[in-house]
Amino acid sequence: MKGNPSFTSLIFISLLAVAVGLAGFGFLSFKKDLAALNKSNQENISWSAMQLEHELLRFQESLLAFKYGEDMTERQLNRRFDILWSRVAIFQRGRVGERLRSYDSEADVLGRLFAEIQREAPTVENIGSASDQEIDEIHDALDRYSVEMQDLSKAIFVGEEKLRSDLNAQMRSSANTTLGLSIASVIFLLIGLGISSWQGRRYKNLAHKNKTLADVAENASQSKTRFLTMMSHELRTPMNGVLGLLALLRQSKATEPQENIIEQAERSARQMIGMLTDILDFATLQNNDIELEAKPFEVVQLVETIKDLFAPEARRAGIEFNVVYAKDGPLRISGDFRRLKQVYTQLASYFMDLAGVKSISMVFNVEDSELKAEIMLEYASTGAAWSPDLVLGGRADSDDNFAADALGPAVARGLISKMEGKISLLPPRDNQVVIAVSVPVLPLELSVVNVKLEMSSDVMESICKTALRDAPVSFQAPKYANEVHVILFETGGLDEAGKVADLHKIYSKALIIAIGHPINPDIFDSVVQIPTQISEKIGPVIDALAS
Amino acid sequence: MINLSKSLRSVAVFVVVSAWVGGAAAAQDTMLTLTNSITGAEILLTEDGVMGLDQVTMSTTNEFVDEMTVFSGPLARDVVALLGGGAGDAVVLTAVNDYSIEVPVQDFIDYDVVFAHSTDGERLSMRDKGPIWVVYPMSDNPELRDPTYNARLIWQLVSVEIK
Incomplete structure (x- = not known):
């Protein structure tokens, strides 16, 4: 059997359901029989029938005692008559009466006896004025029912005993059936547990084997x-x-x-x-x-790097090579600059060296939190053609025919995938092949660094401003002192330490960079000896603000 | 132990006085004889005496009626309480034909057992389980649908004795 978890579960659940069903069936059957037996005991109609027979005899005795002047008053006799009446009336109502009548449906002894009692009622009620003959007639009339009542009582007794006996037999049968079903349930459960245990061991062994194989492969x-x-x-x-x-x-x-x-x-x-x-x-x-490291950088920095890397070679090879940034999105993003650069250099290298293209254009843009690049290739009338499978990943990387030209694109694809990006082929545009590469990045809002100049000469101030002309800095004094991010401090003046201490007090959050040769470099956050190095020191501040 | 309320004491005194002393009352038949075999007290309740107790109605069915029936009469515990204190925890109920059965007093405390003198507004005659039929609330208490309690549905009740 090719076992699987769902199949095993199905078997186990089925067995469990059968077991529960059998046990439930047995229980209900037993309960039903018990209720029937209880009902039978509750309605002890044999006793009722014997009571009637008994009261019939007592009334007859009372009648004779009255006739012979023994200890029986008219009132006492009537009470006996009323009791007899009530005993017959029991047979007329309720479930007890219904069951009693069921034994008397053919002979109708009770119906006839009741009719007789009703007939004799007026005489009994005035028994004081009744003659002995009338009393004898009543006695004889009722006496005729004595034997029939005995037979009815006997029939009821035998019938009830048989009913109880049948119910007891049924109870025993139900008990045996319940016992059998319970045993069957236990067996089913044991089988289910056995199968489950066997399957569990089997899966454990399989898991162990798989782990061993995986370890070997690893x-x-x-x-x-x-x-x-x-x-x-x-x-x-x-x-x-x-x-x-x-x-x-x-x-x-x-x-x-x-x-x-x-x-x-x-x-x-x-x-x-x-x-x-x-x-x-x-x-x-x-x-x-490979581990990725996201850091803020300018997209144009990536563009320029790729351009610098390939432009000379493209010139030599006579290939038109353009790399541009659409500048529709933010200038700065957070991403793994090194890996992104590797992706585009691998692709550019492949197209330039191996695909035999006439021109390559790479247009970068940042849109929807993705760094997107469209690589457009134009082919000369002759020459090699690019292999979409290599670039887009149509073939398995472990293909036996893995050629040297596949290495670069494979690395690019692997890196794109690692960065959760994608590479795809777009419809041709102006007879150019268009390949789209997109990689998720975090666009950063560009922050302006507020720079305060503490200079002793206008010349130095101009030099500093010139050095930072391309950086996102502002020399305007902000509204609040804590909005000053960087203070450029020209060294060489009097009481350097005092001035720096005052500046720290006022601009507690600002980075104080010394320009020149400070007397005590330790009181500054950073020192640049020539103003042209300022932009390098401010770069980390910009990154920190941007991220 | 049975607690006797003040009102019930009044009724008991009235009944005893009416049964033993009052000439007109003595002419009325005794409907129910109450005896406390522990204290020796005896109360003879006439029909007026029974009707003078707090009356309740209870709808129930049992094995001796065709359908849901309304029974009226005093609560058994009120009747038994007329006999006052004593250590008795069982009562012997006796019918007019001398049939008797012993019933735990706890039954009357746990359940609203009625000494019914009427069904569906009709007085019970001697020919139809009268003058008093002891009725348990079987419809509301399924546990009472049992041979033990069925045997306690004694009719033509004439005597109650605390033991």
């Missing part, structure tokens, strides 16, 4: 990754050595053909180092060891 994967990492390192070291030697060789007086050979050798070496770096990255991705 170990194998880690071994492979370790091997790749180690070999990449090992290969990169001598290759750097080769590059160093080639650089030395270039410094010697080589002929032009030799220069060309050296350049080709250098290019090949750099390609190989790049490939080794890619292998390392790919292995890291496969091993899921």
Whole structure:
């Protein structure tokens, strides 16, 4: 049996339901019989019938006692008559009467006796004036019913005994049935528990086997990754050595053909180092060891970096290369700059080196908390074509035909996926292939850093402002002292320490940066010796404010 | 132990006086004889005496009536209380045909047992379970639908004795 949890649960629940059903059926059956027996006992009609028979005889005795002047008054006799009447009346009403009558349906002794009693009532009520003959007639008339009443009492007694006996037998049968059903329920439950236990052990074994297999696979994967990492390192070291030697060789007086050979050798070496770096990255991705680090940066910084990296090579190769930022969104975002740069450089490198394109355009934008890039490729009439499978991930990464050209795009795709982004192909635009890459980022509101200048000369003030002309800073005095973020303090004046102490007191939240050579650098938050370095010091302040 | 309320004491005194001393009252038949075998007290309740007690009505059914029936009469515990204190915890109920049964007094405390003299507004005659039929509230108390309590539905009640 190919067991699965739902199937086992179904079996167990079914067995449990059957067991509960059987036990419930047995209980209800037993309860019903018990109720019937109780009812039977409750309605002790044998006693009622015997009482009637008894009262009939007592009245007859009283009648004779009255006739013979014994201790029986007219009033006492009538009371006996009333009691007899009431005993017959019992048979006329209620469930007791109904059951008593059921034994008398054919002979109708009770009906006839009641009619007789009603007939004799006037005489009995005036028994004082009745003759002995009339008394005898009453006695004889009732006496005729004595034997019939005896027979009726006997029939009722036997019938009730039989009914009770039948009910007792039924009770015993129900008890036995309930016992059997209970045993069956227990057996069903035990079977269910057995199956459940067996399945539990089976799943436990399967889980253990799966874990072992997973551990083996994991170990194998880690071994492979370790091997790749180690070999990449090992290969990169001598290759750097080769590059160093080639650089030395270039410094010697080589002929032009030799220069060309050296350049080709250098290019090949750099390609190989790049490939080794890619292998390392790919292995890291496969091993899921990559950690992302989100930091604020300017999108234009990413754009410029990519442009600087590929523009020279594009010029050499005669490829039109444009990278722009649409500037529709915020200038600053929070994301992993290094990994984003790696994604776009890998893609740009693939398209430039291997896809044989005529032009490449990369347009960046920030929209809906995503850094979006549209990469547009235009092909020359001849040349290689890009492979959508490599870039978009149509084939499995573990394909046996994994070629060297797939490495870069695979690393890019892995990084995009790691950053929860996506890469897709859009409809062609102006005969250009359009690939869209989007990665979630956190757009940051640009904050203006309020800078206060504490300068002793206008020249220094102008230099500082010039140094910060591209930074998001304001030199306007804010409304409140605690809104001043940075104070640029020109050193060299009198009582530096006193002035700085006063500034700290007034602008408690401001960062005080010394420009020049302070007497005591420790009283400043930072020191720059030349004003052009100010923007580097203010950068972290901007990041802190933005994030 | 049975507590005798002030009002019930008054009724008891009235009944005893009317039964033993009053000439006109003596002419009326005794409907119910109450005896306390512990204290030796005896009360002879005439019809007026029974009717002079607080009356209640109770709707119930049992094995001897066709349908839900309204029974009227004094509560059994009020009647028994007429006999005053004593250590008795059971009463012997006796019918006109000398049939008797012992009933725990606790029954009368736990349940509103009625000494019914009327059903559906009609007085019970001797020929129809009169003068008094002891009725338990079986419809409202399913636990009373039992052979033990069925046997306590004694009719033609004429005597109550505390033991």
